[in-house]
Amino acid sequence: xxxxxxxxxxxxxxxxxxxxxxxxxxxxxxxxxxxxxxxxxxxxxxxxxxxxxxxxxxxxxxxxxxxxxxxxxxxxxxxxxxxxxxxxxxxxxxxxxxxxxxxxxxxxxxxxxxxxxxxxxxxxxxxxxxxxxxxxxxxxxxxxxx
Numbered sequence: 001x002x003x004x005x006x007x008x009x010x011x012x013x014x015x016x017x018x019x020x021x022x023x024x025x026x027x028x029x030x031x032x033x034x035x036x037x038x039x040x041x042x043x044x045x046x047x048x049x050x051x052x053x054x055x056x057x058x059x060x061x062x063x064x065x066x067x068x069x070x071x072x073x074x075x076x077x078x079x080x081x082x083x084x085x086x087x088x089x090x091x092x093x094x095x096x097x098x099x100x101x102x103x104x105x106x107x108x109x110x111x112x113x114x115x116x117x118x119x120x121x122x123x124x125x126x127x128x129x130x131x132x133x134x135x136x137x138x139x140x141x142x143x144x145x146x
Contacts, residue, residue, distance in 0.1 A: 006107040006121045008128045012136045016064035016094050019101045022136045023067055023092050029132040029141030044072070049144050052076050054085055067092040071109075076116065084116045085109075103128070 012019060022029065024039040026047075036045030041061040047054050053075045060068035074085035088109030095102050105128045110120055126142075135141030 004111040004113075006110045006117065006124055008105045008125055009102060010129055010133050011097060011100050011102050012133060014101055014136050016096060016101050019094050019103060019136060020064045020067070022132065022141075023094075023103070025135070027143060029135045029143055030127050031144040032146040033144065052085070056090070059089075065094055067094075084114050103132070 014022075026034050026038045026045075031047055031049055033049065034045055034047050037043040038045050038058070039061070041058055044055060044057045047056065054071050055073045056069040056071050058068070059070045060066055069090040071085045071088045071090070074083055076084060088107060091104075091106040091108055093104040093106075095104070105124065107120070107124060110117055110124075131141040131143065
């Protein structure tokens with residue numbers, strides 16, 4: 001069976017340590033409206049924007065290698081299944097490739113047959129391939145403003 005979770009990858013000219021730090025600085029690449037700690041195993045944080053609210057827990061945090069955020073609760077106001085993100089996982093895998101660092105991102109549970117996939121996959125593509133990549137390269141991402 002074909003893997004249907006949303007996936008995206010980028011390759012950057014930085015160390016795994018810098019990449020790991022950038023991903024954990026969620027305010028600088030995804031949204032300025034995040035409450036809670038995003039860099040400690042077991043911690044919970046809340047993300048919100050105009051159409052989505054979600055509470056996540058950090059379930060894996062392997063320095064310079066892997067980050068997993070488990071969506072505990074969510075609510076979207078622009079899709080039929082407003083709790084579509086519940087029990088999904090945002091997974092960041094960091095690995096070296098030659099003298100560069102590669103980030104593999106997976107939104108596990110975000111699948112094409114659900115309402116959010118089309119919109120959310122475009123958003124993830126922007127946040128991973130543009131905003132996070134710019135943050136790593138230049139020190140400035142393009143997060144949603146508070």
